[in-house]
Amino acid sequence: MMSDFSQRLATGILFFIVIIGGSIYSPLSFGAIWLLAALLGQIEFYRLIKKSGGNPQFFGGVIIGFTLFVTNFVYVQSEFEKWYWLLLNIPLIYLVFLFEVYRKNSNPFYNISYTLVGVIYIALPFTLLNYIVVDIQNLPAYEFRPWVLIGMIMTLWANDSWAYIWGSWLGKNKLFPSISPGKSWEGFIGGYISCLLWSWLMSVFIEDITLIDWLVIASILSLVGTLGDLVESKLKRSLGIKDSGNLLPGHGGILDRFDALIMSIPFVLVYLYIKYWAFV
Secondary structure (H helix, E strand, C coil): CCCHHHHHHHHHHHHHHHHHHHHHHCHHHHHHHHHHHHHHHHHHHHHHHHHCCCCCCHHHHHHHHHHHHHHHHHHHHCCCCCHHHHHHHHHHHHHHHHHHCCCCCCCHHHHHHHHHHHHHHHHHHHHHHHHCCECHHHCCCCCECCHHHHHHHHHHHHHHHHHHHHHHHHCCCEEECCCEEEEEHHHHHHHHHHHHHHHHHHHHHCCCCCHHHHHHHHHHHHHHHHHHHHHHHHHHHHHCCCCCCCCECCCECHHHHHHHHHHHHHHHHHHHHHHHHHCC
C-alpha cells in the first residue's frame, strides 16, 4: 500500500512532468494542457458553489470558458489578425442570462453571477496565458516562447515551498488566522526572499526578459499569489472543506494547485505589456 507521502510525491512528479512538458513541447500541447486546466478548474468551482446552495450553469459556464480560451488561442496563433474570432464570446456571455429564464430557480441572478464568476476567476486568467507564451518584444510577429511561463511556475513553487519551510521553522505571527491558520508572516517573508533569489536564477537561464523584470514578477507572484491562495482558502473555509477536489491524490484539486497562479497571471501580463509597449 502506497504511503501518503509516496503518493503525494508520485503525483507531484507526474504533475510537474505533464505541466512543464506540455507547456514546452508545442503550441498545441500548451493549448491542450491549459485549456484542460481551465475547464477542470471551472467544474471544480461550480461544484463547490453547488455545495453552498447555489445553482450555476455548469454547461453554459464551461462552454464560455472553452470558447474564451480557444478564440484567444486562434487570435494569437494568427499573429493577432483573426480578431473576429473573439466576437464569439460576446453573445455567449448574454446567453447565460437567457438560459436562466428557462431554469426554475428562486435566485436567478445569483446563479448568473456564480456562472460568470467561474469564467472571470478561472477561465480568463488561463486564457491570458496565450499572451504570455509569445515573444512580447517582437509582436505582432508570432513566436512561441513558453519560458517566461515556465519561470513563473517554478518561481511560484519555490515561493510556496520555502514559505512552508520558513513558516514551519520560525512561524509565530499568523498572517491571516481567520482564513488560513497555518500561514505566518515569517513564512511569507522567508518565501518572498527565497522567491527573489530564485527569480535571479531564472534570469540566468531564461533571458527573454531582464533581471529587473524577473524581480518584479517574483514580487507579484509572492504577494498576489499568497492573496490568491487566501481567496481560495476563504472559499473552502466558507464551505467547510479542506480541498477543492481530489483529482490529484495528496494535492487536492486544480484550484488547490493553481490558486496562486490564477490570481497572479493578470498582474504579470499587464506589467509585461506596459513595460515593453508603453515605454518603448
